[in-house]
Amino acid sequence: MEAVSTYGQAAAGPPESMLRDGFASALARAADGTGSTLTGLGLVADGFATVQIDLNVVHKESQGSRAEITLCDHNCTTTVHGVATGGNYTCPAAMSLNRGARSTSLAPGAKLLEGLLSTIDGIRTAQQEFLTADLEAYFERESIPEALRPDYTAALSNRKIVVNLFGGSPETHPDVLEIIEGIQGAGAEVHLTTTGRRIVSDERFLADFLARPPEVIGLGADDFESADDVDRLFSLGFDELARLWRTTPWQHGQRRKAIEAVQICKMAQEHEGFPAVLFNIVLHRGNLKDAAALLDRLSHHTDGRAVLNPYPVQTAFMGQRGELGEVDLHRLSEFADTAIQVHRDRLTGEPARWNLAPRIGYWILMRALLDGSAVEASDRVGGKGVWQCYSRRGAGRCVQVGMAARSSHETALPGGHLGCFWNHETVTDNRQFWDLDTRTVADWVLEGRRESAAGAEWRCRGCLFPRMSMDAVSLELGLTSASAEPYRRVRARYLGY
Numbered sequence: 001m002e003a004v005s006t007y008g009q010a011a012a013g014p015p016e017s018m019l020r021d022g023f024a025s026a027l028a029r030a031a032d033g034t035g036s037t038l039t040g041l042g043l044v045a046d047g048f049a050t051v052q053i054d055l056n057v058v059h060k061e062s063q064g065s066r067a068e069i070t071l072c073d074h075n076c077t078t079t080v081h082g083v084a085t086g087g088n089y090t091c092p093a094a095m096s097l098n099r100g101a102r103s104t105s106l107a108p109g110a111k112l113l114e115g116l117l118s119t120i121d122g123i124r125t126a127q128q129e130f131l132t133a134d135l136e137a138y139f140e141r142e143s144i145p146e147a148l149r150p151d152y153t154a155a156l157s158n159r160k161i162v163v164n165l166f167g168g169s170p171e172t173h174p175d176v177l178e179i180i181e182g183i184q185g186a187g188a189e190v191h192l193t194t195t196g197r198r199i200v201s202d203e204r205f206l207a208d209f210l211a212r213p214p215e216v217i218g219l220g221a222d223d224f225e226s227a228d229d230v231d232r233l234f235s236l237g238f239d240e241l242a243r244l245w246r247t248t249p250w251q252h253g254q255r256r257k258a259i260e261a262v263q264i265c266k267m268a269q270e271h272e273g274f275p276a277v278l279f280n281i282v283l284h285r286g287n288l289k290d291a292a293a294l295l296d297r298l299s300h301h302t303d304g305r306a307v308l309n310p311y312p313v314q315t316a317f318m319g320q321r322g323e324l325g326e327v328d329l330h331r332l333s334e335f336a337d338t339a340i341q342v343h344r345d346r347l348t349g350e351p352a353r354w355n356l357a358p359r360i361g362y363w364i365l366m367r368a369l370l371d372g373s374a375v376e377a378s379d380r381v382g383g384k385g386v387w388q389c390y391s392r393r394g395a396g397r398c399v400q401v402g403m404a405a406r407s408s409h410e411t412a413l414p415g416g417h418l419g420c421f422w423n424h425e426t427v428t429d430n431r432q433f434w435d436l437d438t439r440t441v442a443d444w445v446l447e448g449r450r451e452s453a454a455g456a457e458w459r460c461r462g463c464l465f466p467r468m469s470m471d472a473v474s475l476e477l478g479l480t481s482a483s484a485e486p487y488r489r490v491r492a493r494y495l496g497y
Contacts, residue, residue, distance in 0.1 A: 109175020
């Protein structure tokens with residue numbers, strides 16, 4: 001049977017039966033008790049949990065009251081005062097949306113590190129409880145083959161935790177290097193998701209950064225104008241790139257971010273010990289027509305070493321409709337087919353087109369969501385009614401820390417709330433994480449979101465940010481009943497169960 005894309009169009013690539021056979025043989029080899037092949041596919045993440053913390057939450061004074069916002073040195077919006085910026089999406093941390101922020105109100109690094117270390121301990125407690133009380137029920141719910149269950153258990157027993165420093169430009173926090181050092185001292189791995197401006201422009205900071213770097217630096221790569229634009233920017237020297245950045249208006253933050261991503265890549269190639277590079281690539285109306293070529297060129301210019309993390313633009317968490325029309329949905333459908341093939345090629349030892357972040361469950365879900373009418377598919381790939389972190393125990397193994405909900409009482413220090421960076425009204429806790437003990441954090445990881453969502457006036461409609469859903473285990477535990485059935489049907493076509 002041929003692989004079929006949205007609207008019945010035949011997809012490029014090998015027949016679906018060949019992909020299925022490739023996955024089946026790889027999964028058969030995986031039954032060795034180590035879980036390594038499951039991790040290679042992204043069926044289980046390389047580490048039990050992720051903490052994603054917004055370091056740059058600050059207070060904003062307005063008409064005698066004080067609110068929390070995220071401080072960023074970039075403006076990623078589609079317009080400013082009605083004038084187009086060339087951007088393709090709007091980030092809630094954009095400069096133009098957050099006038100009046102007080103950078104002096106940042107929570108000190110020692111306080112943030114205190115909360116992070118307690119959260120790491122709480123996650124490890126939650127891990128043991130999940131393995132003991134929840135894993136067997138997950139196996140039965142998802143009909144995981146008996147031969148693979150020891151591998152799932154081994155992979156989910158991995159004590160590794162990743163802490164992703166996030167929110168605006170986290171390296172602008174004055175204590176960021178001490179925070180990185182403290183997290184690594186607790187045995188966790190650090191990712192820094194950033195625009196990279198301070199690293200590029202501050203030589204003294206760069207030297208200190210390279211003396212105690214994070215393991216991974218995550219950059220935005222969704223703002224290139226075309227694949228040819230990638231080639232042109234990579235052909236420029238440092239001075240030319242710096243001049244281009246200076247002459248780009250501040251309102252065009254997404255364009256500036258693309259220039260900085262190229263500068264960081266060039267630095268990574270020049271400096272020994274530079275962190276591994278990961279590109280986060282939002283697939284939107286402006287780049288879907290060139291998405292595959294864009295990934296090809298990024299792979300070429302980084303010698304295939306950079307990890308590529310593409311995903312479609314998300315809208316449902318803001319209560320908005322999907323943005324993609326029929327033509328772009330077809331392009332996304334073809335892209336999903338290619339992503340599935342890349343996972344198969346990697347597992348069978350064949351040359352893979354891209355070094356994708358391993359997320360086979362995510363792309364199988366995307367394949368399932370793209371069947372049906374354009375309007376329904378657009379809403380679904382934007383996250384509506386598909387995956388919700390508050391659905392079941394174990395769905396929310398990515399623990400986010402950030403600003404308070406609008407209904408929260410004022411606090412002396414901003415930030416530090418367990419919850420969600422993208423939607424503050426559904427699962428965000430009123431308490432701050434530096435005030436929570438290990439037991440309380442463990443309870444929140446497994447049950448806190450469900451309890452918060454049950455009492456929320458407005459519940460998030462869902463999202464498909466791949467870092468949030470993390471791996472196939474969390475993805476499957478968070479699927480709504482409406483999305484679980486088509487997902488399992490497509491999973492059976494590819495993975496055999």
